[in-house]
Amino acid sequence: MENSSFAIISNLTLDPFFIPPGGKFPIFFLGIAIYFFAISCNLTLLTLIVLKRNLHKPMYFILFSLPLNDLIGITAMLPKVLSDIVTETHRVYYPLCVLQAFLLHMYGGGILFILAAMSFDRYVAICMPLRYSTVMTPRVIICIISLVWGLDLVLVVLLFSLQARLPRCKSVIMNVFCDNPSLLKLTCGNTALNNIIGLFNTAVMQAISVSVQVFSYVKILITCLVTSTSETKTKAVNTCVAQLLILLIFEVVATFTILSHRFKNVSADLQKIMGMLIFLVPPLLNPIVYGLYTSEIRSTLLSFLQIRVSTAFC
Numbered sequence: 130m131e132n133s134s135f136a137i138i139s140n141l142t143l144d145p146f147f148i149p150p151g152g153k154f155p156i157f158f159l160g161i162a163i164y165f166f167a168i169s170c171n172l173t174l175l176t177l178i179v180l181k182r183n184l185h186k187p188m189y190f191i192l193f194s195l196p197l198n199d200l201i202g203i204t205a206m207l208p209k210v211l212s213d214i215v216t217e218t219h220r221v222y223y224p225l226c227v228l229q230a231f232l233l234h235m236y237g238g239g240i241l242f243i244l245a246a247m248s249f250d251r252y253v254a255i256c257m258p259l260r261y262s263t264v265m266t267p268r269v270i271i272c273i274i275s276l277v278w279g280l281d282l283v284l285v286v287l288l289f290s291l292q293a294r295l296p297r298c299k300s301v302i303m304n305v306f307c308d309n310p311s312l313l314k315l316t317c318g319n320t321a322l323n324n325i326i327g328l329f330n331t332a333v334m335q336a337i338s339v340s341v342q343v344f345s346y347v348k349i350l351i352t353c354l355v356t357s358t359s360e361t362k363t364k365a366v367n368t369c370v371a372q373l374l375i376l377l378i379f380e381v382v383a384t385f386t387i388l389s390h391r392f393k394n395v396s397a398d399l400q401k402i403m404g405m406l407i408f409l410v411p412p413l414l415n416p417i418v419y420g421l422y423t424s425e426i427r428s429t430l431l432s433f434l435q436i437r438v439s440t441a442f443c
Contacts, residue, residue: 141226141315143219144303146398153214160211163409167203170416171196174426181429187265188250189426192419194243194274199412202236205229206306206408213305226307231289233308233408237383238281238330240411241338244376246273251369252345256352280337284330291323292316305401342376371422375415382406 148156174196178189209229213219221229250273253264288309298317309327313320349369386404420427 139223140300141221141223141307142301143213143221143305143307144301144397144401145213145217145219146305146401148214153217157211157215160207160214163413164203164207164211167409167412168200171199171412173430174416174419177426177429184425184429187261187270188247188254190270191243191246191250191273194239194277195247195415195419196412198236198239198243199415201232201239202408203412205232205236206405210305210405221302221307226302227289227312230307230309230312231285233306234285234288235281237407238284238334239277240375240379241334242277242281244372245338245341246277247372248342248345248369249273251372252348255349281334284333288323288326288330291326295320295323303397304404306404308404342372346373371418374418374422375411378414379407379411382410 175193178184178193206229209221250265254261257264292309292312295313295316295318297315299315301315302311303314304311313323346369382403386400386407420430
């Protein structure tokens with residue numbers, strides 16, 4: 130009995146996808162290609178911000194957190210899923226399962242708070258251009274970045290500390306990766322408080338993120354409508370469209386995933402796929418979208434590549 134209880138606590142089984150015969154290795158290699166493409170794109174963006182002096186500005190210091198957060202999200206999820214597909218083991222050690230879930234929830238909250246911080250920076254830059262350098266000082270930037278990661282950490286720690294108090298009587302995670310709703314389904318205690326706190330955390334993250342972004346973009350829109358300067362309008366479009374696209378994509382996928390846990394008639398495989406898209410789509414699209422819509426990053430990257438090419442041929 131003691132050994133049986135220990136096995137339930139320490140080893141969990143993940144619920145795999147249905148993969149048709151012969152589909153294992155094509156899916157695995159496609160996943161590997163997606164992973165390395167996302168890693169290379171986000172590392173390129175991080176490297177440009179670190180190495181290129183023209184990107185040493187408040188906007189890009191805040192932006193630095195976005196590819197860093199994307200690397201955490203996709204690395205915490207995809208390698209384990211791909212490993213399980215090719216080895217067909219679908220097992221995970223409980224502490225590693227909790228760690229994966231913790232990192233994935235940090236990633237989810239991180240996107241919302243980082244986009245809110247970036248929208249505030251754009252509001253100051255476009256609506257108060259003459260005061261930008263006095264408002265967005267290094268001290269303010271450090272405070273904003275610390276608040277983004279600190280608030281995210283506090284909310285996620287609160288969520289997982291409540292879960293630790295509950296007894297576990299099941300050992301099957303009804304997902305291909307670990308997250309808080311799946312871990313809660315392992316318990317045989319009362320999860321009402323956990324559900325309330327989970328919804329509270331989601332509401333707080335959404336309320337802070339959406340309210341800051343709505344305020345910032347409404348102010349930016351008003352500024353663009355009343356000003357006749359084409360430079361201001363171009364600057365607003367180039368920097369804000371990217372953030373709005375990323376927010377829209379994340380919100381659509383995340384909303385479906387959250388709601389799918391509340392309805393029993395949603396296909397299990399569809400729920401798993403949509404859950405994975407939260408951790409795949411932003412890391413793939415964020416660096417591409419910012420590369421396309423942010424002229425300074427685009428020109429810096431092209432200049433960097435031209436230097437590399439000319440150096441290689443010389």
